[in-house]
Amino acid sequence: MSKQILVLPGDGIGPEIMAEAVKVLKLANDKFQLDLELSYDELGGAAVDKYGVPLADETLERARAADAILLGAVGGPKWDAIDPAIRPERGLLKIRSQLGLFGNLRPALLYPQLAAASSLKPEIVSGLDILIVRELTGGIYFGQPRESKVLENGERMAFDTLPYSESEIRRIAKVGFDMARVRNRKLCSVDKANVLASSQLWRAVVEEVGKDYPDVELSHMYVDNAAMQLVRAPKQFDVIVTDNMFGDILSDEASMLTGSIGMLPSASLDSNNKGMFEPCHGSAPDIAGKGIANPLATILSVSMLLRYSFNQVAAADAIEQAVSNVLDQGLRTGDIWSEGCEKANTQAMGDAVVAAL
Amino acid sequence: MSKQILVLPGDGIGPEIMAEAVKVLKLANDKFQLDLELSYDELGGAAVDKYGVPLADETLERARAADAILLGAVGGPKWDAIDPAIRPERGLLKIRSQLGLFGNLRPALLYPQLAAASSLKPEIVSGLDILIVRELTGGIYFGQPRESKVLENGERMAFDTLPYSESEIRRIAKVGFDMARVRNRKLCSVDKANVLASSQLWRAVVEEVGKDYPDVELSHMYVDNAAMQLVRAPKQFDVIVTDNMFGDILSDEASMLTGSIGMLPSASLDSNNKGMFEPCHGSAPDIAGKGIANPLATILSVSMLLRYSFNQVAAADAIEQAVSNVLDQGLRTGDIWSEGCEKANTQAMGDAVVAAL
Ligand SMILES: CC(C)[C@H](C(=O)O)[C@@H](O)C(=O)O
Ligand SMILES: CC(C)[C@H](C(=O)O)[C@@H](O)C(=O)O
Secondary structure (H helix, E strand, C coil): CCEEEEEEEECCCHHHHHHHHHHHHHHHHHHCCCCEEEEECCCCHHHHHHHCCCCCHHHHHHHHHCCEEEEEECCCHHHCCCCHHHCHHHHHHHHHHHCCCCEEEEEEECCHHHHHHCCECHHHHCCCEEEEEEECCCHHHCCCCCEEEECCCCCEEEEEEEEEEHHHHHHHHHHHHHHHHCCCCEEEEEECCCCCHHHHHHHHHHHHHHCCCCCCEEEEEEHHHHHHHHHHCHHHCCEEEECHHHHHHHHHHHHHHCCCHHHCEEEEECCCCCEEEEECCCCCHHHCCCCCCCCHHHHHHHHHHHHHCCCCHHHHHHHHHHHHHHHHCCEECHHHCCCCCEECCHHHHHHHHHHHC | CCEEEEEEEECCCHHHHHHHHHHHHHHHHHHCCCCEEEEECCCCHHHHHHHCCCCCHHHHHHHHHCCEEEEEECCCHHHCCCCHHHCHHHHHHHHHHHCCCCEEEEEEECCHHHHHHCCECHHHHCCCEEEEEEECCCHHHCCCCCEEEECCCCCEEEEEEEEEEHHHHHHHHHHHHHHHHCCCCEEEEEECCCCCHHHHHHHHHHHHHHCCCCCCEEEEEEHHHHHHHHHHCHHHCCEEEECHHHHHHHHHHHHHHCCCHHHCEEEEECCCCCEEEEECCCCCHHHCCCCCCCCHHHHHHHHHHHHHHCCCHHHHHHHHHHHHHHHHCCEECHHHCCCCCEECCHHHHHHHHHHHC
């Protein structure tokens, strides 16, 4: 039976970069006889425009029925002033939560061809290859109760709740250890156990899970120190596992170490490795519609999709190799361009990957 | 009447660096006729050893009675295994909270003499001068309820609460705007208003306070983006104001941009500018007792103390100038040493500042 992929181009540059990624996906489908079937829908602002909500029930059902989801990016100034309850991001949070996509993999990889793009000194970042494993469906992002209210004295106050259960921590810790096992066997769990009750449980459970992975070297680090160490000596890390909020912050910091966030894909997986795949970067409204966005992160998200949800290692490797070849040819979109390289627009970049594949 | 300063050397390298800072403080006292009186007590692990708790009631009373507090650093492996309720950090959190030290100022300043120490490219960080204003007595650090429990199904769970009230946000926002006013008139408020209820209130109240500061340019940024922008282009920031947890993470990240966290002081102020002053770095147990720690952050904390709590601008400036002169002389402790400079131990560095003053 053929595999169903739901494509959600989203907002801003989403549709442009997705067009290129879909070309690559279709070619891989033919070349490696993957028997994939694509369907399309909207998420985020585009869904607000079409359905009145950032994630329509029918879209959610299609996403449930699909074997994997490929997402562009969501959000933009057009929807900044609308009711917070239907902001584009809400659609993203809802699809993550409703599909149980708790395991978020965010690689921070420095492409040797792009080493100059980093704001860090070459010796600090050359060869950088970190994987951040972020818990994506729990913690303060979804914790109840959360409320905004007026106190008796007339003062406003608001609060959020940061909860974690043993099973939530256990399953994301396992993802961290499993990833470390197929990489350099080092896992750093990041928390704030010197202050937070939830972090104390986090640390205890990660320790317990670690008993089943004697071959992986486990360490713990406070989040403030991790934010510092990522700047000081990022190559000390192999895999980092952390909670939803800390993962949000540290994965963005780590991706920026490479200087080329336009290159970084991500995966959000459920317990059966069904997943949603998307670039780490946002919808970049400032350059939307100009045809100059970098499609490579989305193309590499296709590679992650084939690798993690369909176990199509050869096809996934081939796409990564094609991207690397295109960089070797000297082709660059504006965001990664440097002296001596050839400027390419979104479509030219996509075509080059197709040709290389 | 003379001003009372309570000195809390703390743990690890605390006593060593404090000895040098006290020399400088005493000299400034004589030279500028400040009429200061010093007394000493313990905080953190040293207090656990002496009193059985990381902040004894009598110490807290002395701190209340004092006009300012000078702190070294707390914590160390010796107290890692003790009851979490009396860990060294608890003393730090308690003194902050009990004294109402809500306004935490953490400068990230790159000393031109130490530009090479940064892991970032010189053009990215040269001239860097950011001030992070962190809310220090509210938010998830102190929010109730917080609990660790066993659910009916036998599973453990734990949660924390992140609350903010209008008045808490208002007073720290004012600190941010006031600081921006005497600097480059740019304030960036950092939150996660696309996800958190507390951040939505944070953003609304900061906006309201901003009405009273039309001369300060206010912007808002999500915390994940801020973590990224600090790496990409840190010089875009002047003053950043943010909550307790985000401030913890971002101030450490920002301080590491300078490459010389051993140089950075901090102030924690109450609503009357009474404050506690301490280096940004920790207790560095690995080098404690060796006499090689960098005392300059603590010496610069003395300068902040004189400036912020006692309004002794001339004395504060003189100490900063003395530190700068010592760097010009080429004297460096190990943490900031580079080729061509002269290595100095803790005491030699303190003596040099005394001589320069
Ligand atoms: C858009 C936002 C809600 C989202 C998050 O915070 O998770 C984004 O920053 C991300 O990291 O995917
Ligand atoms: C020691 C710890 C509790 C403390 C904090 O998180 O506030 C420290 O990291 C700091 O930033 O002063």
